[in-house]
Amino acid sequence: MSENASTVPDDHVTATTDDRMVVAENVHKTFGRLRVLRGIDLEVHRGDVMCVVGPSGSGKSTFLRCVNHLEKLTAGRLWVNGELMGYRQRRGKLYELHETQVAAQRRGIGMVFQNFNLFPHMSVLGNVIEAPVQVKRERRQEARERALALLDRVGLADKSASYPRQLSGGQQQRVAIARALAMRPELMLFDEPTSALDPELVGEVLDVMRDLAREGMTMLVVTHEMGFAREVGDTLVFMDEGVVVESGPPREVLTNPRHERTQAFLSKVL
Amino acid sequence: MSTTTEPPRPPGEPVPGRPEPEPIKAVPVRYPGRWIVAAILLVLAGMLVNMLVTNDAFDWPFMLDNMFTEPVLVGVRTTLILTVLCMAIGILLGIIAAVMRLSGNPILVAMAWLYTWFFRAVPRLVLCVVFGNLGILYSHLEFGLPFDNYWMPWLGFDGDARFFSVPMNDLLTAFMAAFLALALSEGAYMAEIVRAGLLSVDKGQTEAAQALGMSRGKVLRRITLPQALRVIVPPSGNETIALLKDTSLVSAIPLTTELFFQLQAVGNRTFNLFPMLVAACLWYLAITSLLMVGQYFLERSFTKGDRQAQTGVKAMQSKAGA
Ligand SMILES: Nc1ncnc2c1ncn2[C@@H]1O[C@H](COP(=O)(O)OP(=O)(O)O)[C@@H](O)[C@H]1O
Ligand SMILES: [Mg+2]
Numbered sequence: 001m002s003e004n005a006s007t008v009p010d011d012h013v014t015a016t017t018d019d020r021m022v023v024a025e026n027v028h029k030t031f032g033r034l035r036v037l038r039g040i041d042l043e044v045h046r047g048d049v050m051c052v053v054g055p056s057g058s059g060k061s062t063f064l065r066c067v068n069h070l071e072k073l074t075a076g077r078l079w080v081n082g083e084l085m086g087y088r089q090r091r092g093k094l095y096e097l098h099e100t101q102v103a104a105q106r107r108g109i110g111m112v113f114q115n116f117n118l119f120p121h122m123s124v125l126g127n128v129i130e131a132p133v134q135v136k137r138e139r140r141q142e143a144r145e146r147a148l149a150l151l152d153r154v155g156l157a158d159k160s161a162s163y164p165r166q167l168s169g170g171q172q173q174r175v176a177i178a179r180a181l182a183m184r185p186e187l188m189l190f191d192e193p194t195s196a197l198d199p200e201l202v203g204e205v206l207d208v209m210r211d212l213a214r215e216g217m218t219m220l221v222v223t224h225e226m227g228f229a230r231e232v233g234d235t236l237v238f239m240d241e242g243v244v245v246e247s248g249p250p251r252e253v254l255t256n257p258r259h260e261r262t263q264a265f266l267s268k269v270l
Numbered sequence: 271m272s273t274t275t276e277p278p279r280p281p282g283e284p285v286p287g288r289p290e291p292e293p294i295k296a297v298p299v300r301y302p303g304r305w306i307v308a309a310i311l312l313v314l315a316g317m318l319v320n321m322l323v324t325n326d327a328f329d330w331p332f333m334l335d336n337m338f339t340e341p342v343l344v345g346v347r348t349t350l351i352l353t354v355l356c357m358a359i360g361i362l363l364g365i366i367a368a369v370m371r372l373s374g375n376p377i378l379v380a381m382a383w384l385y386t387w388f389f390r391a392v393p394r395l396v397l398c399v400v401f402g403n404l405g406i407l408y409s410h411l412e413f414g415l416p417f418d419n420y421w422m423p424w425l426g427f428d429g430d431a432r433f434f435s436v437p438m439n440d441l442l443t444a445f446m447a448a449f450l451a452l453a454l455s456e457g458a459y460m461a462e463i464v465r466a467g468l469l470s471v472d473k474g475q476t477e478a479a480q481a482l483g484m485s486r487g488k489v490l491r492r493i494t495l496p497q498a499l500r501v502i503v504p505p506s507g508n509e510t511i512a513l514l515k516d517t518s519l520v521s522a523i524p525l526t527t528e529l530f531f532q533l534q535a536v537g538n539r540t541f542n543l544f545p546m547l548v549a550a551c552l553w554y555l556a557i558t559s560l561l562m563v564g565q566y567f568l569e570r571s572f573t574k575g576d577r578q579a580q581t582g583v584k585a586m587q588s589k590a591g592a
Pocket of ligand 2: 191192
C-alpha cells in the first residue's frame with residue numbers, strides 16, 4: 001500500500017471495462033497425487049451463461065470451487081471481475097490474501113449447491129438475511145424487506161417463516177438461490193442445482209434460473225439438464241478428466257460434437 | 271371395552287360397492303410373567319419401606335433437624351456456586367480448546383491436545399489436592415487478578431489477590447484451588463464434547479457460509495456452533511451432574527464449606543453419622559433432579575427446528591388427508 005502509488009498492480013491487469021467476468025488461465029488442482037484439474041482455460045463474459053457438463057469425477061465441482069476460492073489452485077491464475085482470486089500479485093510475486101480478504105472477494109460471487117446447504121437452525125427469512133446483516137452490516141429492516149422481495153421472486157413469499165426441513169427440495173433450492181442473491185452478486189455459480197431433486201421439482205428451480213439469466217446475471221452452471229443448457233446457455237463446456245475437451249455454442253456442441261469423448265458422453269445422457 | 275370403540279377410519283374414500291371389513295377382534299396374548307415380577311417387586315418395596323420406618327439407625331427426626339442448619343445451607347450454596355462457576359468456565363475453555371484443536375494451526379492444536387490430555391488423565395481428587403498445595407511451589411506470586419479486592423468479597427469469600435508479591439496462601443484460597451481444579455478439568459472434558467459437536471455439523475454448512483463471504487469466526491459463531499449445540503447440550507447435562515457430585519471432592523483441599531463435608535461433620539460431631547449420609551444422598555438427589563429439569567427444557571429448545579419440522583409435516587399430512 002505504501003509503495004509507489006503510480007505502480008499499476010499486476011492483479012488488476014484487466015481493466016474495469018473488460019467484459020470478462022471470469023478468466024481462468026491454465027488452472028491446475030491436485031489432491032495429493034490425484035490430478036483433478038489439468039489446465040483449464042476459459043472465460044465467462046458479463047451477462048453470459050456458461051454451462052459445464054461432463055462425466056462424474058471430471059472435476060466440474062472442483063473447478064467451480066476454485067472460482068470462489070473454496071479450493072486453492074495448485075497452479076494457474078483465476079480472475080473474477082478483474083480481481084485475482086486468493087492472491088495479490090506485485091512485480092510477478094504472489095502474496096496470499098488474508099482469510100478476511102478472501103471472504104470479501106467471495107461476497108460478489110453467489111454459490112448454489114447440489115444439496116442446498118440451507119442453515120437448518122434458521123427460518124427461511126433468517127437464511128436469506130443472514131449474510132447481508134452479518135457480513136454486509138445491512139440494517140435488519142432493510143435486509144428483511146429485500147429478502148421478502150427476493151423470496152417473492154422465487155415464488156416463496158408465503159414460506160418466509162418456515163424452517164428448511166419443512167420445505168420440499170425444490171423449495172429449498174429456490175431459497176438457496178434467494179439467499180445467494182441477497183448479497184447482490186455479480187456472478188452466480190450453480191453446482192448441479194437440480195441433481196438432488198425429484199424429477200417433478202426440477203422445473204421450478206430451472207424456471208428461477210432461467211429468469212435470472214434473462215435479467216442478465218452472469219452464471220456458471222454445472223448441470224446435466226441438456227435442455228436447459230441448450231435453451232439458456234450461451235456457451236457449453238464439456239469437461240473430462242480435468243481438461244476442457246470442447247466448448248462452443250450449446251446447440252452446436254450438442255448436435256455436432258467434434259470430439260469422440262463428447263460424443264460418447266452425450267450418447268449416454270441424451 | 272374394545273367392542274364399543276369405533277374402528278379407525280382408513281384414509282381416503284372407501285371403495286364403492288365394497289363392504290367395509292369387520293375390525294379384527296382377537297384375544298390378546300397374556301403375559302403372566304409380568305404379574306409375577308410385579309408381585310415380587312411389591313413385596314420387596316414393602317420390605318424397604320418397613321426398614322426405612324422401623325430401623326432406628328435412620329433416626330429421621332434427627333436428620334430433619336440437622337439437614338437444614340446454617341452451615342449445611344452454606345455448604346449447599348458453595349456446592350452450587352462451584353458447580354455453576356466451574357461449568358461456565360469449563361464450557362468456555364472447552365469451546366476454546368475445541369476450536370484450537372480444529373484450527374489447523376499446529377501450535378494451537380498441540381497446546382489444546384496437551385491441555386485435554388493432562389486434565390483428563392489426572393483424577394479430579396488428585397487435581398484438587400495438587401491445587402490446594404500449589405503454595406509449596408511459590409510462596410509469592412508476582413502478578414494477580416485485577417480488582418480482586420472488589421469481587422472476592424462481593425462473591426462472599428475471604429482473601430485477596432494483589433499485584434506483586436502476593437503470598438500464595440492468600441491468592442490460592444481453598445475456594446480458588448477448588449475452582450481452578452474443577453474448572454480446568456471440566457474444560458478438558460467439554461473440549462472433547464464440543465469438538466465432537468463441531469465435527470457433527472455437515473461440511474456443506476461451512477462451505478455455504480464461506481461462499482456467502484463469512485469469515486471463519488463468523489461461520490463458527492453463527493453457523494457451526496449453534497448447530498453443534500444440539501450434539502453438545504445432552505452430554506453437557508451429564509457433565510454438569512457429574513461436576514456437581516465431584517464438588518464433594520474439594521473437601522480434600524480442604525475446602526470445608528462444601529456440602530458433603532458439612533453433613534459429615536455434623537454426623538461425626540454427634541456420633542450419629544448414618545442419618546447425615548442419608549441427608550447427603552437426599553440433597554444431591556434434590557439438586558440433581560433440579561438440574562435434570564433444566565436439562566430437559568434446554569434440550570427441548572435446542573431441537574426446536576426439528577419439532578417445528580415435525581409439526582409442519584403433520585400439518586401437511588392432515589391437509590393431504592382432508
Ligand atoms: N477434497 C478432496 N480431496 C480429495 N479428492 C477430492 C476432493 N474433492 C474432489 N476430489 C476428487 O476429485 C475428483 C473430481 O471431483 P469433482 O470435482 O467433485 O468432480 P465432478 O463434480 O465433475 O463430479 C474426484 O475424483 C474426487 O474424488
Ligand atoms: Mg460435482
